[in-house]
Amino acid sequence: MESFADRLSLRSVALIVVSCTGGLLFGYDTGVISGAMILMRSERDNCPRYGGYGLSDFQVEVVVDSTIGGAILGAGIGGWAADLYGRHRVLTISAILFTLGSLMLGLAMNFITLIFGRIIVGIAIGFASHTVPVYLGECAQPQIRGKVLGCFNAFVVFGQILAGILDGAFFYVHNGWRLMLGFGAVFSTFQLIGLLFLPESPRYLFKNGNSERAARVLSTLRPPGYDTSAELSEWRANINDEESNLSFKEIFESHSIRASLALGCGVQCLQQFAGINTVMYYSASILQDAGFGGSDSICCCAKDAIPIWLSISTATAQFVGVLIGQYLSDSWGRRPLLLSSCLAAALFLGLLGTGFLLQDKESNGSQSLTLVALLGYLVAFGWGLATIPWTLNGEIYPMKARAKCATLASMCNWMSNFIVSGSFLTLTDTKLKTQGTFWLLGSIAIIGFFWLLVAMPETKGRTLNEIADIFQNLSGEPHESYTPLANENAMRTPLVVNNSESDEKLEGLLEPFRESKNDYPGD
Numbered sequence: 001m002e003s004f005a006d007r008l009s010l011r012s013v014a015l016i017v018v019s020c021t022g023g024l025l026f027g028y029d030t031g032v033i034s035g036a037m038i039l040m041r042s043e044r045d046n047c048p049r050y051g052g053y054g055l056s057d058f059q060v061e062v063v064v065d066s067t068i069g070g071a072i073l074g075a076g077i078g079g080w081a082a083d084l085y086g087r088h089r090v091l092t093i094s095a096i097l098f099t100l101g102s103l104m105l106g107l108a109m110n111f112i113t114l115i116f117g118r119i120i121v122g123i124a125i126g127f128a129s130h131t132v133p134v135y136l137g138e139c140a141q142p143q144i145r146g147k148v149l150g151c152f153n154a155f156v157v158f159g160q161i162l163a164g165i166l167d168g169a170f171f172y173v174h175n176g177w178r179l180m181l182g183f184g185a186v187f188s189t190f191q192l193i194g195l196l197f198l199p200e201s202p203r204y205l206f207k208n209g210n211s212e213r214a215a216r217v218l219s220t221l222r223p224p225g226y227d228t229s230a231e232l233s234e235w236r237a238n239i240n241d242e243e244s245n246l247s248f249k250e251i252f253e254s255h256s257i258r259a260s261l262a263l264g265c266g267v268q269c270l271q272q273f274a275g276i277n278t279v280m281y282y283s284a285s286i287l288q289d290a291g292f293g294g295s296d297s298i299c300c301c302a303k304d305a306i307p308i309w310l311s312i313s314t315a316t317a318q319f320v321g322v323l324i325g326q327y328l329s330d331s332w333g334r335r336p337l338l339l340s341s342c343l344a345a346a347l348f349l350g351l352l353g354t355g356f357l358l359q360d361k362e363s364n365g366s367q368s369l370t371l372v373a374l375l376g377y378l379v380a381f382g383w384g385l386a387t388i389p390w391t392l393n394g395e396i397y398p399m400k401a402r403a404k405c406a407t408l409a410s411m412c413n414w415m416s417n418f419i420v421s422g423s424f425l426t427l428t429d430t431k432l433k434t435q436g437t438f439w440l441l442g443s444i445a446i447i448g449f450f451w452l453l454v455a456m457p458e459t460k461g462r463t464l465n466e467i468a469d470i471f472q473n474l475s476g477e478p479h480e481s482y483t484p485l486a487n488e489n490a491m492r493t494p495l496v497v498n499n500s501e502s503d504e505k506l507e508g509l510l511e512p513f514r515e516s517k518n519d520y521p522g523d
Contacts, residue, residue: 008144008223009220009221009222009223009224011198011199011220011221012139012140012220012221012222014194014197014198015136015139015198015199015221016136016148016151017194018190018191018194018195018197018198019091019132019135019136019191019195019198020132020136020151020152020154020155021095021155021187021188021190021191021194022091022094022095022127022128022129022131022132022152022155022191023128023129023132023151023152023153023154023155023156023159024155024156024158024159024162024187025098025124025125025128025159025184025187025188025191026125026128026129026156026159027155027156027157027158027159027160027162027163027315028159028160028162028163028184028187029067029121029125029159029163029184030156030159030160030163030277030280031159031160031161031162031163031164031167031280031311031315032163032166032167032180032181032183032184033063033064033067033181034163034164034167034280034308034311035163035164035167035168035171035180035308035311036167036177036180036181037055037060037063038171038307038308039171039176039177039180040055040060040063040177055111057425057426057429059111060425061421061422061425061426062115063114063115063118064421064422065418065421065422066115066118066119066122067118067119067121067122067125068122068414068417068418068421068422069119069122069418070118070119070120070121070122070123070124070125070126071122071123071125071126071129071414071417072122072126072411072414072415072418073122073123073126074094074122074123074124074125074126074127074129074130075126075127075129075130075407075410075411075413075414076126076407076411077123077126077127078090078094078126078127078130078131078407078410079130079403079404079406079407079408079410080403080404080407081093081127082130082131082134082403082407083245083403083404086200086201086204087131087134087135087138087200087201087204088135088195088198088199088200088201089200090127090131091127091128091131091132091135091191091195092192092195093127094124094125094127094128094131095124095188095189095191095192095195096124096188096192097120097121097123097124097127098121098124098125098128098184098185098188099185099188099189099192100120101117101118101119101120101121101122101123101124102117102121102181102182102183102184102185102188103182103185104116104117104120105117105118105121105178105181105182106178106179106181106182106183106185107178107182108178108181117181121184124188126410126414129410129413129414130406130407130410132152133149133152133390133391133393133394133406134201134394134402134403134406135201136148136149136151136152136394137149137394137395137464138201138202138203138204139201139202139203139221141222142461142462142463142464143330143461144330145330145391145394145395146329146330146334146391146460147326147329147330149390149391149394149395150322150325150326150329150387150391151326152390153322153325153326153386153387153390153391154319154322154323154326156322156386157315157318157319157322157382157386158319159187160280160315160318160319161312161315161316161319163180163315164308164309164311164312164314164315165312166179166180166183167180167308167311168305168308168309168312170183171305171308172305199217199220199221200217202214202215202217202218202221203235203399205217206232206235207399211232214232214235215228215232218231218232234463234465238399238465245400245401245403245404246400246401246404248404251401251404251405254401256468256471256472256474257397257398257401257405257471259471259474260396260397260405260468260471261397261405261408261409262455263392263396263455263456264389264392264393264396264397264405264406264408264409265408265409265412266451266455267338267388267389267392267393267452267456268389268393268409268410268412268413268416269412269413269416270342270385270389270444270445270448270451270452271385271386271389271413271416272413272416272417272419272420273416273420273441273444273448274342274345274346274349274381274385274441274444274445274448275345275349275377275420275438275441275442275444275445276381276385276386277417277420277421278420278421278424278437278441279314279374279377279378280314280315280318286374286434287306287307287310287311287370287371287374310371313375314374314375314378315378317374317375317376317378317379317382318378318379318381318382318386319382320379320382321378321379321380321381321382321383321386322382322383322386322387323382324379324382324383325337325341325382325383325384325386325387325388326387328383329387329388329391329460330460330461331460332460333458333459333460334388334391334392334456334458334459334460335452335456335457335458337383337384337387337388338384338385338388338452338456339384339449339452339453339456340383340384341380341381341382341383341384341385341386341388342384342385342445342446342448342449342452343445343446343449344376344380345377345380345381345385345442345445346442346443346445346446346449347376347380347442348373348374348376348377348380349373349377349438349439349441349442349445350438350439350442351369351372351373351376352370352373352374352377352438353434353435353436353437353438353439353442354369354373354435355367355369355370355373355435356370356433356434356435356438357435360433360435385445389413392459393405393406393409393410394406395459395462395464395467396459396467396468396471397468398464398465398468399464420441424437427440457470457471457474
C-alpha cells in the first residue's frame with residue numbers, strides 16, 4: 001500500500017510547505033496578539049520596562065477587530081483577484097503585505113499606526129485564508145486531498161504555538177511586544193522567497209487555455225511514474241463547464257451551487273460562533289481572569305508571564321486535535337469528525353463556564369477545572385471544527401464558481417470572527433459574565449450539530465467533479481456525465497448521497513474505546 005508520503009513528489013511537498021506558510025501566518029497573528037495585549041495594556045509610567053500603551057478593553061477589541069476587518073476586505077478582494085490574476089499571484093501579494101504590515105507593527109509609534117499595521121496584516125490574512133485552500137485543493141490528488149488541505153489547518157495551529165513561544169521569550173525584553181508583532185515578517189519573507197519557485201495551479205492554467213503548461217505542471221506535482229492522462233482527460237471532459245466563470249447572480253440562481261455555498265458559509269460561521277478565536281485571541285487574558293499569574297491585570301510583573309506560557313499549552317492542545325483530524329479525515333470522513341467535534345466542544349465549553357462559576361463562588365478546584373476544560377475544548381475543536389470547514393471549502397464548489405464561493409465563505413468566517421471576538425470582553429462584563437458567555441457559545445455548537453446532521457453529505461474520496469454532482473443530486477438539477485479518473489475506479493462507490501456509513505463511524509468515534517479502525521481508502 002502506498003503511504004501519504006509515497007503519493008507526493010518533492011515539488012508537491014515544497015508547494016504544501018510554502019503555501020501553508022500562509023496558514024502559519026494566520027495562526028501566528030491569532031496567537032501573538034494574546035501575549036502582546038498584556039504588555040500593550042500596561043501603563044508606561046507603571047511598567048517602563050515593557051513600554052505599553054495602557055490600552056483599555058475597548059481599545060484592545062479595536063486592535064483585534066482591525067485585523068479581522070482587514071481580513072474581511074482581503075477575503076472579498078481575494079476571490080476576484082484569484083480568478084483574474086491566478087492563485088499564485090494572490091499568495092505572493094499576501095506575503096508582501098504581511099511583511100510590510102508586520103514591520104509597521106514592530107515600528108509603531110502610536111495607537112493609530114498600530115491600527116493601520118493590523119489592518120494591512122488582516123488584508124494579507126484574508127488573501128491567504130481564501131486562496132491557500134483553493135490552491136491546495138486544485139493541486140492535490142483526490143485520494144489525499146483531505147490530508148493536503150488539512151496541512152493548512154495544521155500550519156495555522158503550529159503558528160499559534162510559535163506565537164506562544166515567542167510571546168513568552170520576548171515578554172522579558174524591553175518593548176517586547178514590538179518583537180512579538182514584528183517577527184511575523186520573518187515567516188512571510190520565507191514564504192515570499194519560496195513562492196518564486198512554485199507554479200500556478202494546473203487546474204487554473206487548464207481552465208485559462210494553457211493546457212500544455214498545465215500538463216507539465218501537473219506531472220511535477222505527482223510522484224514518479226504517476227499517469228496523469230486520466231486526470232487530464234477528466235478536465236477535458238468538463239472543459240466547457242470550467243471555461244466560464246459564473247456571476248454572483250448565476251451562482252445564487254443555481255440550486256446546487258446555492259446548496260454547497262450554504263454548507264460552506266454555514267460551517268465557517270459555526271467555526272467562529274463555537275468560540276475558537278475568543279479563546280485564541282484572549283487565551284492569556286482568560287487564564288489571567290481564572291487566577292493564573294499576577295492579581296493586577298495591567299501590571300507587568302514576572303507573574304504575568306505565567307498565563308502567556310500556559311497559552312502555549314492551549315495552542316498545543318489544538319494542534320493535537322488537528323493532527324487527529326488530519327489522520328482520520330480521509331479514512332473516517334469529514335462528516336463524523338465534524339459532528340463529534342461539535343458535541344465534544346459544546347461539552348467542554350459547558351465545563352469551562354462551570355469553572356468560572358465556581359471561581360466566582362471561590363470554590364476549590366476552579367482553576368484546575370478551567371484549565372482542563374480549556375485544553376479539552378481545543379483538542380475537540382481541533383479534530384473537526386478547526387479542519388473540516390477549510391477542507392470542505394476547498395472541494396465542494398464547481399470550478400466555474402470556486403473562487404467566488406470560496407470568497408463568500410471566507411468573508412462569512414471573518415465577519416463571524418469580527419462579531420464574536422469584538423463582543424467577547426463586552427459580554428463578559430454583562431449579566432452573562434464569563435461563565436454565561438461560554439455557555440452561550442456551547443449552545444451554538446449544539447445547534448450546529450443538529451444542522452449538520454441534516455445538511456452535510458460525505459465528500460471523502462471523491463473527485464471535485466463528483467462532489468459537484470452530489471450537490472446537483474441533492475438539488476434535483478440535471479447534470480452532465482464526466483469521465484472519472486481511471487486509477488480511482490477501484491475505490492469508487494456509486495455516486496449516491498448516503499451518510500449511513502459516516503453515521504456508523506460517528507457512533508464509534510463517540511465511544512470511549514474503539515478497538516479497530518479502517519485503513520485509508522487510497523493507501
